[in-house]
Amino acid sequence: MPSTWIKPKRLALIEACIIGVISGLAAVFLKQGTGWLGSFRLQASEGWGAWLILPLVGGLGGWLAGWLVQQFAQETSGTGVPQVKAALNGIPIALDGRVALVKLASTTVTLAAGFPLGRQGPTVQVGAALAAWLSRWIPTSPDYRRQLIAAGAAAGLAAGFNAPIAGVLFVVEELLQDLSSLTLGPAILASFVGAVVSRLLGGDGIDLNLEMTAQPSTSFSAVEIPFYLFLGLLAGVLGSFFQRGVLGGLTFTNKVLHWSLPQAMAIAGFACGAIVSMLPPLFWNNTGLREMIVTGEASVSTAAIAFFTHFLLTILVASSGAPGGLFAPSLVVGAALGYMVGVFQMEWLGVASPITYALAGMGTFFCAVSKTPIAAVTIVFEITTDFNVVLPLMIGSVVAYLVAERMTTESLYDRILELKGYRRRSRRLATNNLLTQLRARDVMQRRVETLPSDMTLDRVAEIFSRSRHRGLPVVENGQLVGILTQSDLAERYTAPHLKVSDIMTPHPLTVTPTDTLQEVLYLLTRYRVSRLPVTEGRRLVGIITRSDIIRAESEYVSQEVSLEGKLEPSYKVYQTRAPATGRGRILVPLANPETASGLLHMAAAIAREREYELECLHVIRIPSHNSPMETAVDIEPGKQLVNQATAIGEKWEISVHTQIRIANRVSHAILETIKERHIDILLIGWKGNTVTPGRLFGNAVDILLQQAPCDVVLVSGLFANKGSFKTLATGEQNNFTTPLLFNRWLVPVRGGVNSKAALELLPALLTFSNHPYIRLCQIFDPAAGSGWNPEDRQRPLAAQEASAYLKALKTFQNKSATSTVAAASVPGTSVADAVIKIANNNAYDVVLLGASREGMLQQAIKGNIPAAIASGCRCTTIVVRKCD
Known part of the structure; x- marks a missing residue:
């Protein structure tokens, strides 16, 4: 084919x-x-x-x-x-x-x-x-x-x-x-x-008996409408009692009797058989009894017995959890009920045969139980193919549905789900299913590391060693032509001169920006891949991983984020503006009064060294169901924080802008401020541990690291040294009083742009040192060979790292005649453990490092290195993430 x-x-x-x-x-x-x-x-x-x-x-x-x-x-x-x-x-x-x-x-x-x-x-x-x-x-x-x-x-x-x-x-x-x-x-x-x-x-x-019911034995006239209304009323009331009986029996069996399923069904079967054995033989065969009622061959007494026995016995056996349906019992009970009403009508008016009422009763009682009027009418019509029953069915079913809806708002099947504990979840998933509402474009990573198809494999190996991804798309002229993973490189790397195009997987599996997360997750699971390129045509526009989906779902469940488009913008309730004299801006969100002064002094030092302005933000968070624009809040605590920033700015002679926003989500308000105020550096406090599995730094910080279009500096444990306010000489005429005193600096150099950015931050941070001692170290695995020797100029760090190191070294030595810079390689199989050991054993004041570059899987295996260091070190930790 x-x-x-x-x-x-x-x-x-x-x-x-x-x-x-x-x-x-x-x-x-x-x-x-x-x-x-x-x-x-x-x-x-x-x-x-x-x-x-x-x-x-x-x-x-x-x-x-x-x-x-x-x-x-x-x-x-x-x-x-x-x-x-x-x-x-x-x-x-x-x-x-x-x-x-x-x-x-x-x-x-x-x-x-x-x-x-x-x-x-x-x-x-x-x-x-x-x-x-x-x-x-x-x-x-x-x-x-x-x-x-x-x-x-x-x-x-x-x-x-x-x-x-x-x-x-x-x-x-x-x-x-x-x-x-x-x-x-x-x-x-x-x-x-x-x-x-x-x-x-x-x-x-x-x-x-289709042949018999197709005969003109059914009829309908206008004078019968009150009787069909009465039938619908009875069916609605009794159907609700039937539903409550089944639910009450299930609850009693599960919560009171605590019988196993075989025990409950054996007892129910024995009791049912004993009761039926005392009835006439025609009740032994449920199928034959049903035919007798709907064909008009049963007497009123037979119909009455059938109604009560089936009503009660069905509740009895259904309460045991027996596998079997409630459609047929509902139809039999309804047929018996309708037949009795039809006989009553015959004696009162003498207009129509009880068969029509029996067939109408089937649909009305079924409708009262299942709350499906359209399906109820259609079932009876299809099994009879008799148009005479359609209007009676519709009249009775509508009345039964309205009465039953008044007495019990849900169908029997919904209530059984509720008993099993599924109600809340099923409703949430039916109305707010995150995986079906969010699209790939909503969570994909738009900044994608790619490889050219003509790159040599030795160069690729170097890139993979520094990348946090285990697989990279291969692009030619902006179009996706393949994908290369670390596994491909390890299995097929035979010669350095080979190129990416020789071992890549061509025509990889892709998704479009409009695909739902449910579709993306299905493809990731079915084909056992960890990432999928996102393309429009053949143009690569992003990449999405399983971790991105897990993070989005976790944020949704924890109320940290809302679906894009449904989240209201933050509302600005207070602001001050200073002259725009700087070459850039550094943003400091302020929330904790205990750390606000330290963060502001650190931000001021960076701003003065780079000739930046200082932007200070306080966010008042409100519940997600409240509107930021319509919610009254107390801004006085926030004003005290931002006014502290203004005072520090005057001492450091830098421009300080302040604002207070009301928002449903703190990270969203920060991102809005970054875009509105054209922020270059975001400096935020970090508590130093994570509380959600699968997170790197926590909910809000992870969002900022992923989405903030600027450099990010995370500061943890500002008062680990617990010093009082110190007056520091900065090499200029002015002295500053600050809660920070950092003389001993440990700078792990791991490679990549983030390590380089951390080194470049040192000149500004040395403001808080009287006699700085800086130790640059690189952790190496002893099993992999010798480590970095700073005296060996033939084997320094990567080219960009070496340049930054030499520049920083010159700056340090010019900063203070008493400054000391040392570099050493340290053996250790775990970067985090080695850094923690050095920092604690040698009483360092600060550990300064670049953000981890490992992929999510490696983070899960090795641990989040910055988080581990911050948790284990008894000092301040500063983590720098460079904007790509």
Whole structure:
């Protein structure tokens, strides 16, 4: 078959047909198996006595079915419809071939043992499970897999009732609430095929006498409308009681009795069999009783007994968690109720046959229980093909729905989900599913490290040693031509003269900026890759990793971030402006009064050395549901902080601008300020540890590191030296009083632009030293060879590092005649452990280092080096991230 023939839409049609066929076969198997095993039960009852056989078979069958469910698939207990609904709403409930097989086997045993349940609910779960199992064999997106599961559920219900339209409507009305064309197409086709297969192979719906109901034995006239309104009222009230009875029984069994599933089902089966054995023989066969009622052959007393026994026994066996549906019992109870109302109408008016009322009662009671009026009307119409019942059905169903909605606001399936603890999560996922609302463009990294295709592999190895990524896209003229990973380099690196194009993976898997995070995560998982390039056509516009998705979801759940577009801008409530005399700006967010003075002095020193202005920001955070523009706040504490900045600016003779903002998210307000005020450096305090797994520095700081379009300086442990305010000589005429005293500096040099930026920051920070001692060190693994020898000019740091080192060295020696600069290599298998040991053993005041360049996976394995150093060192830590 040519590959061009298998288009996505054609593949969807093929999949829908396959789903319909296997769902139809499963429904036929369930019907034939139940009928074959059930016939033995009836024959044994006639020969050995119903009082012995019915309770015995009910108890043994219940225990066996319960054992199957408990041992092999606990997800198959009950009707199965709530489980499918939960799966379609994103709750991780298993749907696979195992679930389908166990559901078929356990339901067959349960129904054959005489439980007054139906097989249509289980066929919904069986069809959905088979569709989910099929989707695992065919590459598809999570969204489309969800739609295949919906198609399987529709096909299962259609095959059970021989009602393809009702199958689709029930799935749309109750399970999905989704009318997209991609959902309806496969669902309609799968339902049609499932119903055809079931009918051709003998799966006759709910066994109504279609020939008889097609005769003119049903009728409707206007004078009967009050009786159908009365029927709808009764069905609504009794349907609500039925729902409460099932829920109350499940709660009592689970929370009071604490029986295992086999025990509960065995006792329920025994009790059901004992009660039925005391009734006339026609009640031993649920199918025959149903036919008798809807064809008008039953008496009023028979209908009344059928109503009460099925009402109570269904509650009894459903409370045990038995696998079996509530569709058929609802229809039988409704048919009996409608038949009694019809007989009453005959005696009162003598207008119509009770058959019409029996058929209308089926739909009205089913509607009251499931809260699906459209599906209820359609099911009864499809299994009868009688237009005379449509208007009575609609009248009764609408009234029943309104009454039931007034008494219980949710359908029975929603309440069962609530009992299982899924309510809150399913609602959140159905309305605010982050993975389906956010797109790749919302979380992707726009600044992408790339490789040219003609670069030699020795140069690539050097780049990988400094990169935090384990794989880099290969680009020619701005277009993506391949991807190269560290694994590719390690496995296929045979000669230094080889080029990237010789070993890269051409035509890599990509996503577009509009793909949802759910689709991206599915591709990452299915193809076992850690990153995906984001392209528009062939142009590379970004890259997205699993860590980006995890971070976005964690931020969403923790209320740290909101979906872009739904987050209101921060609101500026106070500001001061000074003359714009600087060549740049440094921003200092102020929150903690204990660290504000130290941060401001450090920022002032950097601003004066670089001729920058100082921008000070205080953010008042409010709950996410409040509007920043409409929320009243107290700004006096914030004014005290920013006024402190103005006073320090006057001493240092630099321009200071201040502002106070109200915001739902602190990081968002900082990013807004950076963009509005054209900030060059962001200096922020950092508490020195992380609280969320998968974070580098914490929620807000990680966002700023990733998104801030400027250099970022993180300062941790400002008062680790606990000194009083000191007066420092700076080499000029002025002396400054500052809470900072940093004489001993440890500067680990690890390579990359961040280490270079840290070195370049030293001249300004030496303001806080009277007699500075600076030790530059490089950690090396003894197993890998000798370390860096600063006296060996043939083997210095990388070229850009060496330049920065020499420049810094000259600056230090000119700064003070008493300054000392030393450089040494230190053995150690762990950079963080080695730095912590040096800093603590030698009483350093500050550790100054560049931000880690490792990828997220290496961070997870080796640990976040700056965070580990800040947590382990008994001194101040300064971490610098250079803006790319």
